[in-house]
Amino acid sequence: MADVAARAGVSRALVSIVFRNQPGASEKTRQRVLRVADEIGYRPDSAARLLARGRSRTLGVMFAVQQTFHTNLIEGIYPEAERLGYEVLLSGVTPGRSEEKAVEALLSHRCEALLLLGSFAEPAFLEELGRRTVAVSVSRRVAHAHVDFVHSAEAKGVRQAMEHLLELGHRRIVHLDGGRGPGSAERRRAYRAAMRRHGLEAEARVVPGDHTEQSGIETGRLLLAERDQGRPLPTAVLAGNDRSATGLLMSLIRAGVEVPRDLSVVGYDDSHLSHLIPVGLTTVRQDAALMAEYAVRYAVERLENPGLQPREAVLEPKLVVRGTSGPVPGDAP
Structure with missing residues (x-):
């Protein structure tokens, strides 16, 4: 500020008034101070000013x-x-x-x-x-x-997703778990509760995972390997979040599984990732x-x-x- 004041021919106090946008300087002086500051590359340090005030x-x-x-x-x-x-x-x-x-x-x-x-x-x-x-x-x-x-009200979001799948006729619905991820415990409990409420407790299955694409890829490989051994694919998967849902879709589509004709997938979050895949991901929006x-x-x-x-x-x-x-x-x- 002293450099600006010296070059502009004004006091340091007047420079301070200009930078704080306070009254006390003519418009001509204000413009001269700002022009000099720009010429020498000076920028007010707002962080230092705030710290000086505590x-x-x-x-x-x-x-x-x-x-x-x-x-x-x-x-x-x-x-x-x-x-x-x-x-x-x-x-x-x-x-x-x-x-x-x-x-x-x-x-x-x-x-x-x-x-x-x-x-x-x-x-x-x-x-x-x-x-x-x-x-x-x-x-x-x-x-x-x-x-x-x-x-968000995690349980409500899962109930909405489950009701959607159940109304579409799905009964073999698997939940791809989010592990220790935020909201995972609530989503897991809500999934089990929905399956119980509809008399599908025997069909309930939680696959361990986490909130990553790799978790979804590995779950897809697991389900496909079980299909090759004679166990039918689930008709729907409720994933712990959009990232794991996306990884699951990658595995399924690469193996020739048609989504949603052969298997439905629902994510959670409605992150920008859900808009990027070609068919658009059904998901619960937070x-x-x-x-x-x-x-x-x-x-x-x-x-x-x-x-x-x-x-x-x-x-x-x-x-x-x-x-x-x-x-x-x-x-x-």
């Missing part, structure tokens, strides 16, 4: 690099944070970078609050983190942890934009009202029917 006004977002649904959430986080006057800093989790490391990186950069997308962390870690700072867990609920929670809005708003409201206790938002999911689900095959027993 605030960073930055929200840290921990996300899994390979999870497509997290990309959808991040797209919604940016505009809501900007609307409320906050910056966003991202820190990714990868197979070689733990959640703990991603979180500590955000805290070391003075993020005021953390948004945790699809955390796998132990409940004790979330509880301790929630006592250290304002934190919001998105897509995963942990009882009694001192953090805000934003997630409203990523609304989830992001709640997460940012909860974090900011607790930052600006320190006495506010953590809250929980449970959002309604919606089945989106596309091209991978259809009537049960006519020759299916």
Whole structure:
């Protein structure tokens, strides 16, 4: 700022007024200061200015690099944070970078609050983190942890998917499990409950897996190998998320199985991945934009009202029917 002031022939205080867009400088002086700043490549350091006031006004977002649904959430986080006057800093989790490391990186950069997308962390870690700072867990609920929670009504989403398949005549419905993934336990319970409710408990089958394409590919190979040994294919598979559903479709289509004529597939999330496959994936939509809005708003409201206790938002999911689900095959027993 001293360099700009010297070159523009004004005081440093006047430069500060211009950069803060405060009254006190003529339009001619304002334009001269801005032109000089542009000529010498000066940019105000907003982070330093905020820290000088004791605030960073930055929200840290921990996300899994390979999870497509997290990309959808991040797209919604940016505009809501900007609307409320906050910056966003991202820190990714990868197979070689733990959640703990991603979180500590955000805290070391003075993020005021953390948004945790699809955390796998132990409940004790979330509880301790929630006592250290304002934190919001998105897509995963942990009882009694001192953090805000934003997630969809998992059981309702699964019930919608199951009712859709059952109305199409399906009875041999397999669930490709999401393992320890966010929402997986609730989705697994809801699947079993739906099968019981319709007198199909004997047909219920949960295939272990996780929220990756590879899990879907391996499940497809398993079902095809069983078919070759005389066990009929299921007529439908409810996958734990869109990524595993996509991997399953890859295996089936490569083996000549026609979807949905021979077998129906339903995913979960309605991530942008579900729109990319040629026939379009039937899936349960989680409203990523609304989830992001709640997460940012909860974090900011607790930052600006320190006495506010953590809250929980449970959002309604919606089945989106596309091209991978259809009537049960006519020759299916």
